[in-house]
Amino acid sequence: MAQKKLAISELWVYPIKSLGGISLREAKLSPRGLQWDRRWMLLDEEGNFLTQRRFPEMALLQVNLHAHALEVFHRQKDLSPLMIPLQMQDTGEHVQAPVWDDSALAWYVGRAYDQWFSEALETPCRLVYMPDESERVVSGKWSGRQQKVSFADAYPILLISQASLDDLNSRLQETIPMDRFRPNIVVRGSAPFAEDKWHEFWVGDLHFWAEKPCARCVLTTIDQLTAQKGKEPLQTLSRYRRIGSKVLFGQNIISDIDGSLYVGDTVVVKSYKPDPMHAAVPNKGALHSSNND
Numbered sequence: 001m002a003q004k005k006l007a008i009s010e011l012w013v014y015p016i017k018s019l020g021g022i023s024l025r026e027a028k029l030s031p032r033g034l035q036w037d038r039r040w041m042l043l044d045e046e047g048n049f050l051t052q053r054r055f056p057e058m059a060l061l062q063v064n065l066h067a068h069a070l071e072v073f074h075r076q077k078d079l080s081p082l083m084i085p086l087q088m089q090d091t092g093e094h095v096q097a098p099v100w101d102d103s104a105l106a107w108y109v110g111r112a113y114d115q116w117f118s119e120a121l122e123t124p125c126r127l128v129y130m131p132d133e134s135e136r137v138v139s140g141k142w143s144g145r146q147q148k149v150s151f152a153d154a155y156p157i158l159l160i161s162q163a164s165l166d167d168l169n170s171r172l173q174e175t176i177p178m179d180r181f182r183p184n185i186v187v188r189g190s191a192p193f194a195e196d197k198w199h200e201f202w203v204g205d206l207h208f209w210a211e212k213p214c215a216r217c218v219l220t221t222i223d224q225l226t227a228q229k230g231k232e233p234l235q236t237l238s239r240y241r242r243i244g245s246k247v248l249f250g251q252n253i254i255s256d257i258d259g260s261l262y263v264g265d266t267v268v269v270k271s272y273k274p275d276p277m278h279a280a281v282p283n284k285g286a287l288h289s290s291n292n293d
Contacts, residue, residue: 006267008203009162010178010186015070016127017041017151018051018293020062020224021182027261029206032148033156034184034261036065036086041097041106041151042117042125049098049151050125051293052219052227059227061120074120075225082116084109088129097128099151104136140211140254142199142273147254153293155252158214159185159195164249167192171236179224180233181216181250182293187267193277195251200271208255213276215246219293241277248276 011027014020015036028035042050042058052058064071073081090107097106106128108114113127130136130150138149138156149156160183169175178186187195198210216237222229237247 004189006187006189006269008185008261008263008265008267009188010183011261011263012182012184012186013037013065014182014293015040015063015065016061016072017049018055018058018219019072020059021179022063022065024065025263027184029255029257029259029261031258032150033152033255036070037156037184038150038152039130040070040084040109041099041128041130042121043095043097043128045124047095047098050121050123052222053217053293055121055123056222056227056229057121059222059224061117072116077120079116079120082113084113084127088131090131095128097130097151099136100153102136104130104151105134106130138254140209142211143209143254145209145254145256147256155211155254157184157208157253157255158250159183159187159210159253160250161190161192161195162186162188163190163192164195168233168237168249171240172232174232176233177224180220180222182219183250185253185261189267196248196277197272197275198251198269199273201267201269203261203265203267204259206255206257206259206261208253210251210253210273212252213246213248214250214252216249220249243276 011024012021013034013036017038060075062073068086070084071081093108095106096103109127109129118124136149137146139146147156160181165178201208221234241248
């Protein structure tokens, strides 16, 4: 039997951290991963970043990508959509915005934007943007390469195979969509969890490395259409995808070449690493995702 061709089946970006994702047919690579991915973020009054972990209702804020602006709207509230320019101007008001144990230079976007989000989420918050000069860098665990990263939890790109989700859904009473895991790249044509062992791979002339499995958190239990929280899929995943305190699903990726990805592009795996489910995975720090909000 001929081996199935590996190909990209979905591309996603999440311009504002922990808000709704945008499905694309073409995604441009930037020095920080996919263009526009997690370049904006919301901070609370104490300067801590907001995510669906504390505010599940953030799932109800959907984002659309237009030629020159982001459009943000609330799925349920009668609020006028908010338009955010893609080309941000320096307001002169800066902050070191935290992302877990890390931080990065960010610009406050403006009080009118803060007011809209504060009303939408019913909590005081401020919108910040990561400018190009912001230096936040991650190192590959296997390749040793470095790449800039946006406000993603840790790595620039998250990849999941459709077969892995299909395997999970075969174990659930109610199936869940891929948006629970907030990937950037979804691949079809592999065996379930084959991506666990991928390391170096190519998409055309674009070079990628799968560096680290993604440890999943309670965000995966939030319905992205309703903001309702349940126990799945973490409850089921913990039975067969758990290493120590970490529940693994998906692979964190770095890349080194600018270019464009398209749905339908062929993926060619060139080298492999040990299966994390059969090797010791360091247990450092609290359980949080590596790139899923």
